[in-house]
Amino acid sequence: MATIEKSVVTETQNSKGFDVQRIREDFPVLRQIVNGKPLVYLDNGASSQVPQVVIDRGSIYLEDEHSNIHRGVHYLSQKATTAYEGAREKVKRFINAREAKECIFVRGATEGINLVMHGYGRKFIAAGDEIVISAMEHHANIVPWQMLCEEKGAVLRVIPMNDAGELLQDEYRALLNEKTKFVAFTHVSNALGTINPVRQMIDEAHKYGVPVLIDGAQSAPHLPIDVQQLDCDFYVFSGHKMFAPTGSGIIYGKADLLNKMNPFQGGGDMIRSVTFEKTTYAELPNKFEAGTPAIASQIGLGAAIDYLDSIDRVKAAAHEHELLRYATERLQAIERVRIIGTAREKTGVLSFVIDDIHPHDIGTILDQEGIAVRAGHHCAQPVMQRFNIPATARASFAFYNTKEEVDVLARTIEKVVEIFS
Numbered sequence: 001m002a003t004i005e006k007s008v009v010t011e012t013q014n015s016k017g018f019d020v021q022r023i024r025e026d027f028p029v030l031r032q033i034v035n036g037k038p039l040v041y042l043d044n045g046a047s048s049q050v051p052q053v054v055i056d057r058g059s060i061y062l063e064d065e066h067s068n069i070h071r072g073v074h075y076l077s078q079k080a081t082t083a084y085e086g087a088r089e090k091v092k093r094f095i096n097a098r099e100a101k102e103c104i105f106v107r108g109a110t111e112g113i114n115l116v117m118h119g120y121g122r123k124f125i126a127a128g129d130e131i132v133i134s135a136m137e138h139h140a141n142i143v144p145w146q147m148l149c150e151e152k153g154a155v156l157r158v159i160p161m162n163d164a165g166e167l168l169q170d171e172y173r174a175l176l177n178e179k180t181k182f183v184a185f186t187h188v189s190n191a192l193g194t195i196n197p198v199r200q201m202i203d204e205a206h207k208y209g210v211p212v213l214i215d216g217a218q219s220a221p222h223l224p225i226d227v228q229q230l231d232c233d234f235y236v237f238s239g240h241k242m243f244a245p246t247g248s249g250i251i252y253g254k255a256d257l258l259n260k261m262n263p264f265q266g267g268g269d270m271i272r273s274v275t276f277e278k279t280t281y282a283e284l285p286n287k288f289e290a291g292t293p294a295i296a297s298q299i300g301l302g303a304a305i306d307y308l309d310s311i312d313r314v315k316a317a318a319h320e321h322e323l324l325r326y327a328t329e330r331l332q333a334i335e336r337v338r339i340i341g342t343a344r345e346k347t348g349v350l351s352f353v354i355d356d357i358h359p360h361d362i363g364t365i366l367d368q369e370g371i372a373v374r375a376g377h378h379c380a381q382p383v384m385q386r387f388n389i390p391a392t393a394r395a396s397f398a399f400y401n402t403k404e405e406v407d408v409l410a411r412t413i414e415k416v417v418e419i420f421s
């Protein structure tokens with residue numbers, strides 16, 4: 001059982017003046033002792049931790065505002081509505097959308113992609129059309145498109161990648177043609193850390209007038225996002241990977257596209273009028289938000305954005321980059337360790353294998369030392385197939401991680417290698 005104790009992390013400032021120890025104080029979970037050791041949380045790609053201000057915002061909602069939104073004329077309902085819509089405004093600013101109504105609240109990236117598949121895909125994709133995705137997609141950005149292709153008789157095309165885990169841009173351009181009707185790919189690979197040249201890739205698709213969905217699940221927490229500058233048609237992310245509670249997230253869509261689409265789910269709050277003969281739908285964003293949403297979680301997402309605004313994000317990103325550089329150097333120096341994903345442009349994701357030691361064994365031994373990593377296929381089985389491996393162990397960093405934690409990781413991996421030698 002984990003207990004709350006003072007963290008033993010000694011580093012107070014990194015070389016670029018980013019005060020990591022100060023930042024760590026904002027995240028209560030990082031003070032835990034796990035298996036008798038200070039928690040070293042390196043599973044941020046799965047879910048990042050939540051700062052106290054976000055936890056507090058959740059409590060304020062539950063203590064002072066809890067009620068249903070958009071429906072009540074009473075005081076609490078109006079307060080909750082103001083907080084919920086305020087969170088949407090924060091999301092709009094965070095990704096630089098033109099209008100708040102272009103930001104649809106969803107449970108996370110998976111739900112957002114499914115919303116586009118149902119709302120856009122089922123309306124506009126027909127037999128013989130082609131949908132282009134990439135070889136490094138998370139299952140959330142594969143399976144919905146496969147389901148659509150099966151239903152419509154459309155064809156899924158896949159942009160291949162090289163041994164470093166970089167998408168082959170010539171092959172991508174060659175895949176695009178008059179039959180291409182939708183393009184969807186990830187900004188950052190969750191299994192490899194690769195940052196894709198999204199702006200350039202979006203421009204290529206737009207030459208054919210094709211809408212592009214960017215899966216931002218792994219980019220929104222780490223990179224500045226400007227949907228207008230990217231000119232993407234859809235952009236999706238999950239709040240739980242960017243310091244907010246689970247159940248929060250958004251799908252951004254250009255208003256003209258969202259207006260043309262079918263609703264995703266039917267129910268309360270997404271209608272203008274209902275009779276047994278016909279239902280007409282509400283304007284954006286309500287058209288896509290049927291039923292009572294995850295009000296507390298989305299308000300928490302707004303608070304997480306406020307938190308991100310309160311820190312120096314440029315320095316935070318530089319710090320994460322330095323952690324990746326250092327961890328890569330340390331792990332490369334360990335015999336039998338092979339890093340999977342060596343693209344030139346990467347975020348703080350370090351996937352690795354150790355000969356034939358199963359990544360679950362690596363993960364279990366690391367856990368015994370209080371280190372949280374993810375072991376498995378990371379919901380990206382085609383990536384594993386591309387590298388001819390069943391799984392990897394993956395350390396993924398956030399700005400609250402430290403070089404000392406990387407040292408603990410490297411020393412423990414050395415132990416793993418020793419145990420299995």
Ligand code: C6P
Pocket residue numbers: 045046047107108109110111138140141186188189190191215217218238374378379
């Ligand atoms: N990746 C990981 O450990 P949800 O589950 O809907 O919040 O996010 C899905 C998703 C979509 N795209 C990418 C690129 C992702 O990384 C994820 C979630 C987690 O890598 C959990 S599988």
